[in-house]
Amino acid sequence: MAQPDAILRWYNDETFFSLCSRQHQFLGHLDTSSTLKWLFGSPRCSTTHDLPSNLCSLDSRMTACWGDATSIILEHTILPLLIPFQSRDRIDNAVLAMQSPSIGSIKYSLGLVTGRFGAEHPLKACTSCMREDRLTCGAAYWHLSHQYPGVVLCPVHELLLKECIVNRQWSGRFKWILPSEELFESDSPPYPSDAAKNALKKMSEAILDLVHDGKSRCFDPDSVSNVYKDALDLLGASFEIRERTANSFAEYASLIQPYPPYTSLPTTPSKASAFISQMTRKVRGRCHPLKHLVLITWLFDRLNMFIDQYDARSKAGLLTKFSNAAFAKNNLQPTTSEMNTLVARRPKKLKPQLRVAILENLIKGEAKDKICSKFRVSISTVNRLLSSDRLVKTSRQEKQLRKNLRTYRAQWNSVIKENSQMSTKELRSRTPNLYAWLYRNDRDWLLARNSELPCGRLGNYSSIDWDKRDIELQNLILSTMHRAYGEYDQLRISKTALFSLVPSLSRLLEKRTHYPKTRLLIRELLQRTG
Template sequence: MSAASGQEWVAGPFPRLDWLPDETLFSLCSRQHLVMGNLNPATTSTAVLGLRQQFIKHDIPCGIAALERTGFEYWGSAESILLNHTIFPLFVPFQNKVKIEDAIRTVKSDRIDSIKYRLGLVSSGFGAEHPLKACPYCMLEDVHAHGIAYWHLTHQYPGVQICPRHQAWLMASTKSRRWSGRFEWSLPTEEFLIEQASSQKLWSRPVFLALADNVIDLASIGRTTSFEPWAVAAAYRTAVLQGARSASLLDRTEPLRRFHLFESLPANKKSSESFVNQLVRTPRRSIHPLKHLILIDWLFDDLHSFLEAYKAEMARSAQHVASTPSPAPDKRVSLSSSGAPAKNAPRPKRLKGQLKEDLLSKLAKGISKQVLCEEFQITVSTINKLLRAHPATYALALKARHRREIDEHRRQWQHLHGLYPELGVQALRNTMPPLYAWLYRNDKAWLIAEEQTFAKPAHVNKHPVDWEARDYRLLSMLRTACESIALPQRGPVTMAQLYAMIPMLSTCLENRDRYHESRAYLSTVMGRSKPKDLLDHGEGINGSERTVAKR
């Protein structure tokens, strides 16, 4: 018996399924669940990923390194699956390399932890929930070509609301949602697919199609490389200074703001300026790639033009580095070096007169022993003997050596900061702990002063939220939805139906201190259609909130 599911299953061999074109890992696991004939999703989850049912993730998975242990290694390596069959590559290009490596380790492990928060999804304004989406025309083609409809990767990226192939609006699944089938394997079927918004017919098809193309192209870039954040910000600044754009950022984003996913985009001139200021500075925090793509669409019209500007910034930086002479390596010999001379090694010379004075003078200035040995054609033993005879010069030499070491460590820290200007002190320290530790022990005052020069996070003006207006809008949507449901079926309205018609309802109800009018209306509607005990334990407001957990 499986500890995770309590259902008996055979430990293999399992029916072998291969990837279909543009298929996601969740889709392949769902097809595997279907052919294995398991009744419990946890049984398949345990057999394939070695994880409990609660770790079934349809967007950014976890535990994929276990495929090699569970007999599904023929699907590919963990890295290959992550980059070619999940939405993860979309979040790679604008992240620094340290965070990407950490995220990959997390996804390969058996715990997803706070990866969505670390990638900047939770605080992005776009939300961290990525509902499954499908194109009805692709479904028909898939059934005809492969005998089954499945989830296409290009449809699942956040920001893709239209099928690039058929230019048809994608439909959203009511499965794998917070309020329905959250930890289940599922495939696209007409029964569980709905329009993404009631206002979908008013959307601008060319705007969403252009965004979808840019999102898919960005994900392709993320499979092979990532951008240098400082060069991205420099390309933005150059484009902003050049000006000469046909429309303002507000005009460019207005068609997108009709969809609830993009409601956080700038709605006035002041918030528009804050949006731009956040991106033209080298970021200290993770920023959602959709924000970058929206700014790129305004500044460059398409992703290709941005790539040309980015390459120009990188070439300009490389040219500047090449024209700057680098200091010659310091081949130091330790002042404390002593020990038995090698066989047939020259014996120490006895220094006299001007030669001795010149050597003592240069030693006091901190010139390395190796350089002096080559200049005066003497051995290290000769220098050590001379220093022992002149303790005052030896003390000056030690002081000069310490000064030289401090300068060298300072240069290394500044060079490291130049490579990763977007990182804060803690993150930069983690890239090279010994360097930070040495400076902290030997040059703490300078280190603290240097930290003050680090770029501060871009200031984003947070405008007060008009909760009353939001409550009124949600209330209006609820009334419309209840009327459209109740009239045709002439029966009670369920919360599942409301969630399906108003995707944002689940998120709104998480905030227990807001939306008072909407909550009162829901209590009235649900109270008429269902007993009080069902409201508290199933489809009512309180019940739905209790079952919502942060992903």
């Protein structure tokens, strides 16, 4: 009778993919499908290294040693980083997707595809950790703390993490692998300056703190944006202070922008202002957690400071809600019959000639205070008389509205003329009362007038110079090849080698209608190999 296969145990801070890769080597399997069958019962099922799927199909021997599907997801994958800023429904759907045969559109639903930080999460390792693992454990393995998106420095040794060239979008089929020096990219970013290193360390600490808290809570998006607004309001609300704030954030983002996955962060004041505006307005879609953490580490320095402010605001909101409910309960409005009993109304009469004279003045649109002094009546008498005659009241309202429309339109046109380069949002912040009146009473005219203004929002594809981006990507490929190989006129290079030199290529070339010149260059380079 054949002996059952031995099942390995978890190492400290190990990913699920790493344990499966160690098991693959221990079993001596020659192909990936053999280990897939051993794990899940079928060689045709699929999984990935970052967000593995099919975990409910794990053999019962594995779950007895490694834990159930939920514990594996929350303790040995990167999902806990991606869910704290999501709704409870999305979190439950993500966990369910990882338990199912396919993760489906989980990366899109969590905001990874559209977040500009990349939905591909390459395997990463620290060379010092690898040496220590071989001495203490007998083999190097993939540390979970290294795999979280945004962790660029090893939390222990503070060295730049190396990115693996296997299991990438451009590297071929899925493989079970463990860290090894020959699997890493030869070209790595320059070692960061002291300021950049401190910023990257701060981001890594915030990421690991969020992972710890993300397993037990999720943040309400509206409350999060309000906490950001409160913190920014403390810095000041004037136009000059807002400019300094944008400059400060652009400088902070510039420190970490050279290091993937932060390459899309804003490095100019105008783009920084747009980024802050996006994070503080009403939430309209999914948002990558790194967007939140970049803003949090800049505004609050540490995640726990943000959480304290969030909890305090949430608690204050609940107290206000309960106090308002108690006040409404204890101060019930009296009924109509009670009001009639409590207040004895005294009838008043106006002589017909006086009544007609007041109504004529009201129709002409004369001010109420002038009518009061002219006919020696109280303002309540004028109001009561106006309310009793619907035609007079309607005529007066229409005249007053036309007068106000002329006045407020002229004022808004004047504001636009004085600040012709400002967007609608910036003008609205300068004259909120004027904008509110026009929005309530003359919305069609206001929106038509505002459509002629600068939008003030960056990031729309319509404003992107794709030809310029195409040329820049071409130059990036050529300069990288020159730096790596020197003269490359007769160089033969494989697709894997080319994409490992420029890791962002696979993401940039996903849209087939963009970068035609770059695609032509790549075809020419690869044809030499063929």
